[in-house]
Amino acid sequence: MRLIVSAARRGALLSDPVSHTSDDPTTHWVLTLSCPDRPGIVAAVAGVLAEHGGNITESQQFGDALSGLFFMRVQVTSAATHDELTAALSELAGRFAMQWHLDVAGRKVRTLVMVSTAAHCLNDLAFRQRSEDLPVDLVAVVSNHEVLAPMAGFYDIPFHHVPVTAATKAQAEARLLELVEELDVELVVLARYMQILSDDLCRALAGRVINIHHSFLPSFKGARPYAQAHDRGVKLIGATAHYVTGDLDEGPIIEQDVERVDHTRTADDMVRLGQDVERRALARAVRWHTEHRVLLDGHRTIVFR
Structure with a gap:
């Protein structure tokens, strides 16, 4: 739901040093997703994040009985890079037919x-x-x-x-x-x-x-x-x-x-x-x-x- 940002600017924003300090290499990420509702979605998302050292700090989800879609928003801290998380989430998205978005939490x-x-x-x-x-x-x-x-x-x-x-x-x-x-x-x-x-x-x-x-x-x-x-x-x-x-x-x-x-x-x-x-x-x-x-x-x- 966001306008497309140039690849160069997106890369600079996602690696912005204000998201972490030299003493704390973790970044605070926010992940949003939607997909057809089925069992195991939350467990799969949490598992992928855990595999990349993620600590979930906030999680909300909703299954819409009318549309049959499942929606989720997760905030997570992780030392994994954007590319690493993107690769893992892309594989997960293929399994669950997800639409998803990952960004640095609090980025202006x-x-x-x-x-x-x-x-x-x-x-x-x-x-x-x-x-x-x-x-x-x-x-x-x-x-x-x-x-x-x-x-x-x-x-x-x-x-x-x-x-x-x-x-x-x-x-x-x-x-x-x-x-x-x-x-x-x-x-x-x-x-x-x-x-x-x-x-x-x-x-x-x-x-x-x-x-x-x-x-x-x-x-x-x-x-x-x-x-x-x-x-x-x-x-x-x-x-x-x-x-x-x-x-x-x-x-x-x-x-x-x-x-x-x-x-x-x-x-x-x-x-x-x-x-x-x-x-x-x-x-x-x-x-x-x-x-x-x-x-x-x-x-x-x-x-x-």
Whole structure:
């Protein structure tokens, strides 16, 4: 579920000396996997890790009776190299028809944030990166407006103005893909980016783009959801962080949050309250994705918190 990183950069990241010290040669790895459910999966995974000196520090698993798939997330310390573990896990994957991913636990994921004019989600992500060790490396801010360039500058994040009109949409998306390639971007976050991505772009970045929708999906899709919610007299407003697909606001949901309201609240009140909900939901979704706690299960997600 991550963008492809260049082989050279991936090798440098996986051998990053910050993952261990000269006095402690072990690396803290995180392994995620999914496969058809059957007996013996946990034992086989634990056995392979043990054969390579692995000490499991965290393990979560889930068998989905509906899809028949088994999901697992393991954190393990081991002195084995990435190549050694990859070879062993590849053999195991062949036996169990696994899809799997191995990474250094806590490695900062190279992230590009897309915005329009609303500042609250960008500000929150950048602040959390700086103050709370959110495991992202914000390598660029891309916007169809220039309003948030000063905020990006405050956080020392390169800003790219990529205007979008109906006539230039294809060129704008091509420029985005160029930046993804040039900057080795692994994750794209739509932090209130008020443009609809094309089907082609959604396919190119499938499972790799997180959007925050300012409503509690599946209700109140599309534009002006708080006005829609106010018109319906809702008692709860919310926000939904989800992966982007070609179906508007229908991608697999990662996280949702809510705030209670009553008849005294205006639509403007709901917008103000909703911004805080949006920040919280998006930050949690980004953290869980970058910590490899989110696995796709068709149009749903498995989230190991």
